[in-house]
Amino acid sequence: MNTMIKVARYHLVMPGMFLGLPWATLAGVFAANVARGGDHFRGGLAVFFGMFFITGVQRVGGWLPFGLALGATRRSFYAGTALLGVSMSLVSGLVIAGLQAIERATGGWGLSITFFRVPYLLNGPWYATWLTSFVGLSALFVYGMWYGIVNRRWGMLGLLAFIAVQALVALAVAFAYTRSSGGPLLLRPADGHPASLSALELTGVIAALTVVFLVGGQAAIRRVTV
Amino acid sequence: MTPAISATGLTREYYDQVALDDVNLAIGARTITGLLGRNGAGKTTLLRILAGQEFPSSGSVQVFGSAPAENQDVLRRLVLVREDQAYPDFQGYPNFKVSHALRAASFCYPRWDAGLASSLLGDFGLRAGKAVKSLSRGQRSSLGITIGLAARAEVTLFDEPYAGLDAVARQIFYDRLLAEYADFPRTVLLSTHLIDEAAGLFENVVVIDRGRVVLDTTADGLRGTVTTVSGPVLAVNSFTEGRPVWERRGLGSQASVVMVGQVSGEDRERARSLGLDLTPLSLQQLVVRASAGPAGAGSLTGRTNA
Numbered sequence: 001m002n003t004m005i006k007v008a009r010y011h012l013v014m015p016g017m018f019l020g021l022p023w024a025t026l027a028g029v030f031a032a033n034v035a036r037g038g039d040h041f042r043g044g045l046a047v048f049f050g051m052f053f054i055t056g057v058q059r060v061g062g063w064l065p066f067g068l069a070l071g072a073t074r075r076s077f078y079a080g081t082a083l084l085g086v087s088m089s090l091v092s093g094l095v096i097a098g099l100q101a102i103e104r105a106t107g108g109w110g111l112s113i114t115f116f117r118v119p120y121l122l123n124g125p126w127y128a129t130w131l132t133s134f135v136g137l138s139a140l141f142v143y144g145m146w147y148g149i150v151n152r153r154w155g156m157l158g159l160l161a162f163i164a165v166q167a168l169v170a171l172a173v174a175f176a177y178t179r180s181s182g183g184p185l186l187l188r189p190a191d192g193h194p195a196s197l198s199a200l201e202l203t204g205v206i207a208a209l210t211v212v213f214l215v216g217g218q219a220a221i222r223r224v225t226v
Numbered sequence: 227m228t229p230a231i232s233a234t235g236l237t238r239e240y241y242d243q244v245a246l247d248d249v250n251l252a253i254g255a256r257t258i259t260g261l262l263g264r265n266g267a268g269k270t271t272l273l274r275i276l277a278g279q280e281f282p283s284s285g286s287v288q289v290f291g292s293a294p295a296e297n298q299d300v301l302r303r304l305v306l307v308r309e310d311q312a313y314p315d316f317q318g319y320p321n322f323k324v325s326h327a328l329r330a331a332s333f334c335y336p337r338w339d340a341g342l343a344s345s346l347l348g349d350f351g352l353r354a355g356k357a358v359k360s361l362s363r364g365q366r367s368s369l370g371i372t373i374g375l376a377a378r379a380e381v382t383l384f385d386e387p388y389a390g391l392d393a394v395a396r397q398i399f400y401d402r403l404l405a406e407y408a409d410f411p412r413t414v415l416l417s418t419h420l421i422d423e424a425a426g427l428f429e430n431v432v433v434i435d436r437g438r439v440v441l442d443t444t445a446d447g448l449r450g451t452v453t454t455v456s457g458p459v460l461a462v463n464s465f466t467e468g469r470p471v472w473e474r475r476g477l478g479s480q481a482s483v484v485m486v487g488q489v490s491g492e493d494r495e496r497a498r499s500l501g502l503d504l505t506p507l508s509l510q511q512l513v514v515r516a517s518a519g520p521a522g523a524g525s526l527t528g529r530t531n532a
Contacts, residue, residue, distance in 0.1 A: 009330075013329050014314075062315060068279055069279075070335075071334050072334070073278070073297070073298050075296055225280045226279050
């Protein structure tokens with residue numbers, strides 16, 4: 001645990017890079033949304049989620065070599081980095097839930113803007129928004145870490161193979177599901193459809209995927225060399 | 227006594243290349259050992275394996291009696307300063323600075339000395355606020371040396387730590403290393419190509435060539451063991467008769483012979499009477515010969531590993 005905390009502190013020697021960049025990016029996207037006006041959802045919040053993926057990639061690709069030089073093991077580096085990412089997701093999810101509440105209370109920031117209310121996914125009570133945001137951000141962060149590890153260990157060819165394998169697995173799952181349930185998997189609730197998921201159920205699926213990402217990343221980093 | 231560092235049958239293969247080939251060595255605690263050899267000899271691979279950054283194909287290494295790979299108890303007591311150390315780098319965003327590197331090191335090494343780090347930065351003329359990616363090669367070396375010494379790790383591995391450093395900065399490194407070693411003895415393994423310059427630091431010498439240890443001995447045991455005898459051909463032949471010889475060169479009536487074995491006071495007296503010059507081979511010359519093949523190194527010492 002002690003070493004995990006040290007790894008987390010190592011990442012935070014440039015706190016602005018880790019904590020500030022996603023929020024600075026989000027502020028820019030939000031400002032652009034305000035400037036354009038309109039009450040329909042444009043998906044600007046997705047940029048914030050994307051930043052977590054990119055941060056996860058960077059944290060392994062850019063920070064692992066010096067981290068190992070400072071005496072961290074691969075295992076502790078991975079655990080400490082993931083711990084920091086998940087903690088940041090927890091806090092960020094809470095902030096998103098708060099901003100969403102403000103957006104609701106002010107009628108879309110006084111301008112009828114829909115930015116933090118994401119149809120279907122983040123449109124329920126604050127705790128559901130918090131939970132779904134937290135799980136989604138965590139998933140993207142550790143997924144990004146996995147990409148960074150694959151890239152460091154196997155290079156660009158390995159990364160392309162990694163993406164291809166995932167695409168095949170996704171296709172196989174979709175095909176098998178469609179065959180077994182008699183219809184396509186629907187994310188939005190649909191009356192009478194046997195395979196529709198609510199936002200919270202989808203959150204559960206993403207949480208399960210996060211565990212898969214964590215295990216996959218942990219397995220991949222074991223033999224990384226620097 | 228358990229050596230601080232040991233390797234047994236250590237081999238590392240990469241596709242069609244053998245970087246380390248059945249390496250066996252033992253390095254005692256609280257010694258300064260020179261790790262010498264040509265480019266591509268396998269020195270960096272050995273140091274990376276010792277620091278747990280690389281894995282052996284076969285064989286084993288131990289640091290303080292345990293395998294270092296993924297071993298937190300070992301790695302927190304060890305620091306590796308690499309010539310090619312990569313630091314976090316970003317495009318178009320606030321840069322990773324010297325101060326960031328030192329701060330990160332400060333909470334990773336339990337015996338970190340911030341005062342020493344600051345003093346070394348001053349000696350090397352390195353600003354803490356400077357971005358690492360804008361450092362010259364020599365400045366990056368200075369940063370590595372600062373981390374390596376200020377960490378005060380029980381095992382300190384330097385891999386070509388002073389690439390790009392000028393002579394003054396290199397002397398600062400030698401002086402500081404010796405002073406630190408005197409105040410806080412530790413096990414130092416120093417890989418370098420500037421052999422004669424650093425020769426005075428070494429208590430032990432390990433020479434690697436093409437992945438194999440060709441020489442593993444004490445520096446004292448090595449000094450004076452090989453001598454160049456030069457002078458008139460007949461006198462040289464008479465003096466070296468019955469002694470192991472590495473090389474024999476002649477030019478007209480003069481000859482030069484590289485002779486193996488300690489030269490006694492009696493030998494010196496006799497050489498003087500014969501009009502011969504006796505010049506001990508420098509460590510660098512010995513390493514060159516050891517790397518040239520097993521013929522030379524094999525007869526140097528009982529500890530030779532060729």
